[in-house]
Amino acid sequence: MVEKKAKKEQTPRSKMPEQAPEVRNKNFLEVPLGLTPEMAMTEASRCLQCKKPACVEGCPVSVDIPGFIARIADGDFNGAAVKLWERNALPAVCGRVCPQEIQCEGLCILGKKGDSVAIGYLERFAADFARENGTAELPKVAEKTGKKVAVIGSGPSGLTVAGDLIVKGHDVTIFEAFHQTGGVLVYGIPEFRLPKSIVASEVATLEKLGVNIETNSVVGATVTIDELFEEGYDAVYVGVGAGLPRFMNLPGENFIGVFSANEYLTRTNLMKAYRFPEYDTPVARGKNVVVLGAGNVAMDAARTAMRLGAESVKVVYRRSRAEMPARAEELHHAEEEGIEFILLTNPTRFFGDENGRLTGMECLKMELGEPDASGRRRPVAVAGSEYTIECDLVVVSVGAQPNPLLTNATPDITLNRWGNIEADPATGKTTKKGVWAGGDIVTGMATVILAMGAGREAADSIHDYLTLGW
Amino acid sequence: MFEIVNREEMAQGTIVLNEIDAPRIARKAKPGQFVILQANEKGERIPLTMADVDPEKGTITIIYMIVGKSTKVFGSMQVGENYYAVIGPLGKATHIEKRGKVVCVGGGTGIAVLHPITRALKEAGNEVTTILGSRNKDLLILEDKMTSASHHLHICTDDGSRGHHGFVTDVLKDILAKEKIDLVVAIGPVPMMKFVSMITKEKGVETLVSLNPIMVDGTGMCGGCRVSVGGTTKFACVDGPEFDGHAVDYDELSKRLTAYQADEKISLEECKQNI
Numbered sequence: 001m002v003e004k005k006a007k008k009e010q011t012p013r014s015k016m017p018e019q020a021p022e023v024r025n026k027n028f029l030e031v032p033l034g035l036t037p038e039m040a041m042t043e044a045s046r047c048l049q050c051k052k053p054a055c056v057e058g059c060p061v062s063v064d065i066p067g068f069i070a071r072i073a074d075g076d077f078n079g080a081a082v083k084l085w086e087r088n089a090l091p092a093v094c095g096r097v098c099p100q101e102i103q104c105e106g107l108c109i110l111g112k113k114g115d116s117v118a119i120g121y122l123e124r125f126a127a128d129f130a131r132e133n134g135t136a137e138l139p140k141v142a143e144k145t146g147k148k149v150a151v152i153g154s155g156p157s158g159l160t161v162a163g164d165l166i167v168k169g170h171d172v173t174i175f176e177a178f179h180q181t182g183g184v185l186v187y188g189i190p191e192f193r194l195p196k197s198i199v200a201s202e203v204a205t206l207e208k209l210g211v212n213i214e215t216n217s218v219v220g221a222t223v224t225i226d227e228l229f230e231e232g233y234d235a236v237y238v239g240v241g242a243g244l245p246r247f248m249n250l251p252g253e254n255f256i257g258v259f260s261a262n263e264y265l266t267r268t269n270l271m272k273a274y275r276f277p278e279y280d281t282p283v284a285r286g287k288n289v290v291v292l293g294a295g296n297v298a299m300d301a302a303r304t305a306m307r308l309g310a311e312s313v314k315v316v317y318r319r320s321r322a323e324m325p326a327r328a329e330e331l332h333h334a335e336e337e338g339i340e341f342i343l344l345t346n347p348t349r350f351f352g353d354e355n356g357r358l359t360g361m362e363c364l365k366m367e368l369g370e371p372d373a374s375g376r377r378r379p380v381a382v383a384g385s386e387y388t389i390e391c392d393l394v395v396v397s398v399g400a401q402p403n404p405l406l407t408n409a410t411p412d413i414t415l416n417r418w419g420n421i422e423a424d425p426a427t428g429k430t431t432k433k434g435v436w437a438g439g440d441i442v443t444g445m446a447t448v449i450l451a452m453g454a455g456r457e458a459a460d461s462i463h464d465y466l467t468l469g470w
Numbered sequence: 471m472f473e474i475v476n477r478e479e480m481a482q483g484t485i486v487l488n489e490i491d492a493p494r495i496a497r498k499a500k501p502g503q504f505v506i507l508q509a510n511e512k513g514e515r516i517p518l519t520m521a522d523v524d525p526e527k528g529t530i531t532i533i534y535m536i537v538g539k540s541t542k543v544f545g546s547m548q549v550g551e552n553y554y555a556v557i558g559p560l561g562k563a564t565h566i567e568k569r570g571k572v573v574c575v576g577g578g579t580g581i582a583v584l585h586p587i588t589r590a591l592k593e594a595g596n597e598v599t600t601i602l603g604s605r606n607k608d609l610l611i612l613e614d615k616m617t618s619a620s621h622h623l624h625i626c627t628d629d630g631s632r633g634h635h636g637f638v639t640d641v642l643k644d645i646l647a648k649e650k651i652d653l654v655v656a657i658g659p660v661p662m663m664k665f666v667s668m669i670t671k672e673k674g675v676e677t678l679v680s681l682n683p684i685m686v687d688g689t690g691m692c693g694g695c696r697v698s699v700g701g702t703t704k705f706a707c708v709d710g711p712e713f714d715g716h717a718v719d720y721d722e723l724s725k726r727l728t729a730y731q732a733d734e735k736i737s738l739e740e741c742k743q744n745i
């Protein structure tokens with residue numbers, strides 16, 4: 001036994017094949033290519049099958065990680081996918097976009113001495129295998145309860161709620177403001193990180209199970225929550241995300257060429273502007289691009305700019321590398337693709353020409369002072385360190401705040417002082433009877449998997465409400 | 471969904487009216503609000519303010535001039551065909567109340583946007599004087615409807631082919647010189663709204679304008695439509711589209727509207743070749 005364990009520790013972690021950096025930074029195809037069945041089985045056999053698996057505690061939706069990995073090790077790939085679906089409605093998505101290094105993989109016992117099991121790669125492998133081979137088994141749907149649930153927003157949390165409740169026998173309708181479902185999975189995360197066909201396939205599965213989808217419906221504008229109750233819905237789940245971009249309120253921010261990351265990515269991803277003029281929506285193609293911010297959205301914007309033909313792409317961030325919130329893998333990918341990082345630097349104003357087009361940006365150098373409330377060291381401007389960066393395109397990616405469109409139309413829902421909906425952290429219940437909320441509209445900008453975790457808890461609570469009463 | 475139930479060509483086919491089946495939107499829409507439309511899956515999202523709604527029939531009406539690829543595609547769609555997406559009603563509704571004497575100024579297809587607002591202002595008990603402007607008599611739209619929506623109506627054409635030979639601002643100046651006006655509503659091309667606002671500012675007459683910046687989602691999530699109003703940045707899609715005409719930075723708006731000029735040309739050329 002000891003010998004066997006030692007051997008497993010010596011097996012190196014599988015490396016996922018990828019498109020070469022100098023090839024992929026010119027196309028929108030997915031960068032990591034996925035594990036082969038042989039690689040997946042080898043990687044799965046590294047798992048120690050812990051009796052008390054720490055990895056599961058690191059997963060916000062508590063996937064039976066050793067369970068699905070054991071099936072991959074045995075070559076039962078469909079069985080692995082079915083195991084995943086018990087807890088996770090979107091495994092092909094989560095395997096790609098979760099920050100596993102701070103979740104499941106961060107707690108893997110093998111990671112203490114060497115490399116943790118590549119749980120994300122394996123999750124992706126099982127989900128992709130089942131989808132590509134058409135062998136995915138649909139979960140069994142319970143007998144109809146006759147209860148109707150409206151899910152507002154088709155991002156990760158809404159899709160999770162819809163999937164959970166349809167399986168429990170309720171009638172579910174998703175209301176989506178855009179013309180396509182998926183929320184940030186379709187407008188935000190680029191094709192090269194998450195192919196849109198995967199999101200479409202996950203949504204198609206929900207439709208096969210009986211979920212209705214009403215796109216082009218802006219709840220708060222097209223219809224209100226109270227009107228949904230009048231139409232006979234018994235419960236409502238609000239998962240509308242944090243879709244409102246923050247700008248920096250600097251002079252010159254309205255020059256042509258300064259975009260929010262939301263606009264830049266929505267044009268490119270949702271509207272497929274990277275295929276203009278085959279698709280009608282244009283997107284600015286900068287020569288010298290600057291992205292402000294250092295989260296995953298900033299990395300997506302920077303890598304997108306490179307693919308749209310930029311000569312240089314700079315990520316400008318006011319803190320140091322250690323504080324960058326983007327996933328390690330995304331930073332690594334961005335660097336490989338030729339993106340420069342200008343750290344401890346903050347913009348102070350933008351310059352433009354007489355036609356209102358951006359020509360440059362003034363910056364100040366920063367140094368790190370004392371830690372602030374978030375525990376990160378606060379950047380302090382270095383006096384007299386102003387200098388100019390020439391650029392014709394700036395993408396502002398410094399976060400997002402909750403969109404008030406729905407909450408303004410629903411005055412009896414209590415918000416906190418940042419405009420987020422107040423919801424019971426254990427159940428997702430809001431202050432309005434029959435209404436639950438979860439994901440970024442409650443927490444502020446967070447991760448796909450946390451939104452899904454919130455959706456899962458809300459779905460359980462809604463089910464209790466519909467079957468047992470509030 | 472979003473079937474075209476009625477289509478009319480106005481102004482020698484350069485301006486087109488579509489009445490579209492959209493019951494949910496028709497039930498909720500108020501004067502001043504807009505919709506985002508997308509013709510087909512590869513299309514772009516275009517904002518248009520509604521010219522009319524019929525809640526009982528469940529339809530909304532849009533009127534647009536064919537100026538580029540997307541409006542060309544819209545204009546080619548016939549009765550029975552469907553828009554791929556129609557989203558709304560978006561933006562804030564016009565604040566309608568009894569103010570006294572109101573002047574409504576409309577230019578070009580802005581008249582379509584002005585129509586439901588003018589009607590509502592008249593219904594609210596205001597004395598409504600309307601000034602309509604167009605380049606020539608053939609491009610003038612909705613004259614009948616605007617006549618019944620107003621107490622007094624003036625027409626101006628740039629070439630003198632109909633009514634006053636000159637700009638709407640000439641007539642407005644005359645009116646402001648003679649009477650005390652309580653509110654001016656101006657909707658049309660940016661230069662028109664800019665000059666109307668300059669004139670009314672001198673007289674201290676409150677002025678509402680409806681802005682038409684570039685939009686993508688129309689729900690506040692991207693900021694593509696941002697405008698400077700009174701020195702602060704506003705999103706026209708959620709904070710507007712109507713603003714205090716005296717506070718708007720029109721020069722910035724004009725410049726921002728040129729952001730994609732080169733691409734718009736490419737798109738239109740490509741579309742012409744394919745027809």
